[in-house]
Amino acid sequence: MEYAVPMSKLLIVEDTKEFENTLVSYAKHSGVVFRVIRSRDFDKKRRLAKNIYERKYGDGLCFEALMSGRIIAKGAFGVRRYLDTRKGLYPHLRYLAAEIDDQFKQFQPDFVTINNGFTPIAQIALAKALKYQVQPLFIEAPITPGASLIIDPCCPYFMPSVNWVDATWQGYMQNPFSADQQRQVDQLLQTWRDEKKTKIHIKSSQGEMDALRDFISGDARPVLLLGMQVVTDMSVVFNLPDTYEQDYTAWVKDVIYHLPSDWKLVIKRHPKCWFSPKITDARKQDVLVVDAVNVHDVINMTDATMVLCSNIGLESIMLGKPTILGGLPFYGRKGLSLEMHGRPMSDLPAVLQASLLWSFDHERRQRLLYYFLFEYQFWPDQSDKFKALLIDARPFAMDLKDSRRPFFEFYPLPRQRFIELLESYNQFRVQGESHRQSLKKVLAKSEFSSFKEKFGWEKVARTTYQRRLRKLKQSWHKRLRR
Numbered sequence: 001m002e003y004a005v006p007m008s009k010l011l012i013v014e015d016t017k018e019f020e021n022t023l024v025s026y027a028k029h030s031g032v033v034f035r036v037i038r039s040r041d042f043d044k045k046r047r048l049a050k051n052i053y054e055r056k057y058g059d060g061l062c063f064e065a066l067m068s069g070r071i072i073a074k075g076a077f078g079v080r081r082y083l084d085t086r087k088g089l090y091p092h093l094r095y096l097a098a099e100i101d102d103q104f105k106q107f108q109p110d111f112v113t114i115n116n117g118f119t120p121i122a123q124i125a126l127a128k129a130l131k132y133q134v135q136p137l138f139i140e141a142p143i144t145p146g147a148s149l150i151i152d153p154c155c156p157y158f159m160p161s162v163n164w165v166d167a168t169w170q171g172y173m174q175n176p177f178s179a180d181q182q183r184q185v186d187q188l189l190q191t192w193r194d195e196k197k198t199k200i201h202i203k204s205s206q207g208e209m210d211a212l213r214d215f216i217s218g219d220a221r222p223v224l225l226l227g228m229q230v231v232t233d234m235s236v237v238f239n240l241p242d243t244y245e246q247d248y249t250a251w252v253k254d255v256i257y258h259l260p261s262d263w264k265l266v267i268k269r270h271p272k273c274w275f276s277p278k279i280t281d282a283r284k285q286d287v288l289v290v291d292a293v294n295v296h297d298v299i300n301m302t303d304a305t306m307v308l309c310s311n312i313g314l315e316s317i318m319l320g321k322p323t324i325l326g327g328l329p330f331y332g333r334k335g336l337s338l339e340m341h342g343r344p345m346s347d348l349p350a351v352l353q354a355s356l357l358w359s360f361d362h363e364r365r366q367r368l369l370y371y372f373l374f375e376y377q378f379w380p381d382q383s384d385k386f387k388a389l390l391i392d393a394r395p396f397a398m399d400l401k402d403s404r405r406p407f408f409e410f411y412p413l414p415r416q417r418f419i420e421l422l423e424s425y426n427q428f429r430v431q432g433e434s435h436r437q438s439l440k441k442v443l444a445k446s447e448f449s450s451f452k453e454k455f456g457w458e459k460v461a462r463t464t465y466q467r468r469l470r471k472l473k474q475s476w477h478k479r480l481r482r
Contacts, residue, residue: 010034010390011109011134013100013125019115019139022148022378029383032390035107037100039121047091048098057101061127063090064422065405066120068415071422073232080435085426089120097124104128111390115139117156118234123406130403137389143311144188145197147377151389157376158235158309159410160328165376169334169368172375177367185370189318196296199311200271205292212266212301215288222303222356223264224324226255227295227312230273237415239309239327241341246414251308251326256287260349266290268298268312304355306340313337318369322355331372335364421446 010032014020020036027034054060063085071082081088100121104112112129114122114136129136140150140157150157152164160166191197216223229236231248244251252267259265267289290298295315299305305316309327316323323337333339338351338358378385402408408416421442428438443458 008032009107009109009111011103011107011112011125012036013113013122014038014115016115019149022380023113023139026378026383026386030387030390035103035109037103037125039096042096042099044092046095048094049091050086050094053094053098057098059101059127059131060404061097061124062405062419062423063093063097064426065408065419066093066123068419068422069118069232069234069237070120072418078439083422083425083439084429084435086429093120093124096121097128100124100128101131104132104134108132109134111135111137113137113139113151117407126400126406127403130400130406141199142377143199143314144192144373144377145199145201147373147379148382149378150376151378151386152376153389153392155410156234157330159238160330162410163330165330165372169371172371173367177363177370181370181374182366184374185366188373189369192318193296196294198295198315202271202292202294204294204297208290208292209297212288212290212293212298215264215266216301219264221262221264222352223266223301224259224352225298225302225305225312225316226252226265226267227305227307227310227316228252228268228270228273229308229310230270235309235327235329237412238410239329239341240412241326242412242414246412248308254345255306255326255348256283258345258348259283259286260352261286263352264288266298266302268293268295270310304352314372317365320360320365322358324351324355330376331368334368336360336368417446 008031010023010027012020012023012027012034014023014036020038024034024036026032064083067082067089071077074082076082084090112125112134114126114129116122117126117138126136128134135153138152138154138156140152142149154164154167155162157163157165229248236248237246240246240248240251244254256265263286265287267287269289269291271291295312296319299312299316299319299321302321304322304324305313306324306326307313307316307329309325309329309332313323313325313329314331317331317336324340325332325337326340328341331337332341338355340348340351343351400406400409405419408419411419424445425438425442428441429435433441
């Protein structure tokens with residue numbers, strides 16, 4: 001079927017070569033005029049002063065918001081070059097913002113791709129898209145091996161309730177489900193199981209598999225698998241219940257604490273995050289932490305799976321296991337999982353008990369898996385599907401109003417307060433306050449939801465100073481030894 005694309009200019013903002021090649025291929029086959037902006041093509045040494053940027057572009061772009069994720073990820077609250085917008089990375093970010101703004105004005109695109117929407121360059125591109133009223137297309141990695149990518153015209157797929165799946169799945173379920181679609185799902189699942197494919201492939205080590213078997217067979221108690229995530233991942237930011245105040249480790253510890261004595265727990269650590277929860281001696285016989293174990297193996301060997309919003313949850317559903325969700329991932333709340341979001345963790349024992357009796361509607365699962373894996377994901381050589389998306393994208397665009405601070409209105413309150421805290425810091429700096437005085441005034445002035453949150457930022461600032469002092473001492477010792 002041929003589609004006419006009424007808006008034909010696509011600006012591809014990329015920092016991943018693999019996605020760039022796929023998008024360029026789709027654009028060429030769709031007859032779309034495109035231009036590529038590559039972060040690696042910009043001069044890394046170029047800088048732009050704050051007053052020059054504001055005088056020329058005047059959009060009030062909040063660079064503190066662009067850097068907030070990196071500051072939190074690096075634990076850099078208190079480090080001057082991460083906070084002061086006149087120093088560090090900020091002058092270079094202003095240069096990037098100026099260059100991208102010029103590209104928008106020159107090319108006048110109708111669509112812009114936003115890859116991994118929470119990196120600084122992606123947020124700059126999104127801010128400019130909002131400024132010039134250009135439709136964003138959010139690009140993310142595929143959820144299963146073999147697929148090319150996900151293109152969501154609403155928002156990044158891990159943002160609850162406003163992503164494409166959550167917006168459209170109920171209407172999709174009214175459509176007929178053909179035998180050919182059923183066959184495609186069955187074939188994909190069979191291949192996926194046989195090859196033990198995962199989003200991040202890990203080959204099981206014999207030693208860890210032996211330890212896992214010994215742990216599971218040690219007694220007859222059922223075993224819960226807890227799939228870990230990167231602590232600072234944006235999916236965690238958007239899915240963690242407010243009661244944990246953006247502290248994923250507190251959520252994990254709460255799961256361990258509320259694990260009933262008639263269950264055992266296997267924790268599968270994320271390969272990119274080596275956080276290891278401290279386990280009391282009383283619980284060591286009930287908890288095993290594994291690393292080099294394939295997700296297929298550990299899901300199949302345990303009785304139920306629990307995640308906040310990890311892809312392991314979807315893989316557990318694909319393997320037909322009872323799956324408990326602490327967050328609101330796109331595959332949740334659709335009759336395929338047991339939901340813990342919005343419930344106190346004290347309900348976990350009851351939910352675990354329910355998981356032992358849980359069953360799912362096979363046809364419903366197959367229909368939804370087809371939607372997730374074939375309709376939502378893009379596979380190689382799907383330029384016709386890309387054309388159709390360009391036609392349908394605009395009515396589904398997420399309503400972002402704050403072009404100064406992209407996604408701000410959708411952030412959890414603790415992240416919003418943190419961005420405001422960073423802005424307040426720079427206001428004090430402009431008034432002539434020192435770095436340290438600005439930090440003190442910000443912490444004194446800012447409103448926090450709890451003592452824990454305020455104490456957390458004070459502690460981070462204090463430990464940052466201590467770390468900096470240690471580095472200075474080490475540097476001086478090296479000089480003295482010379």
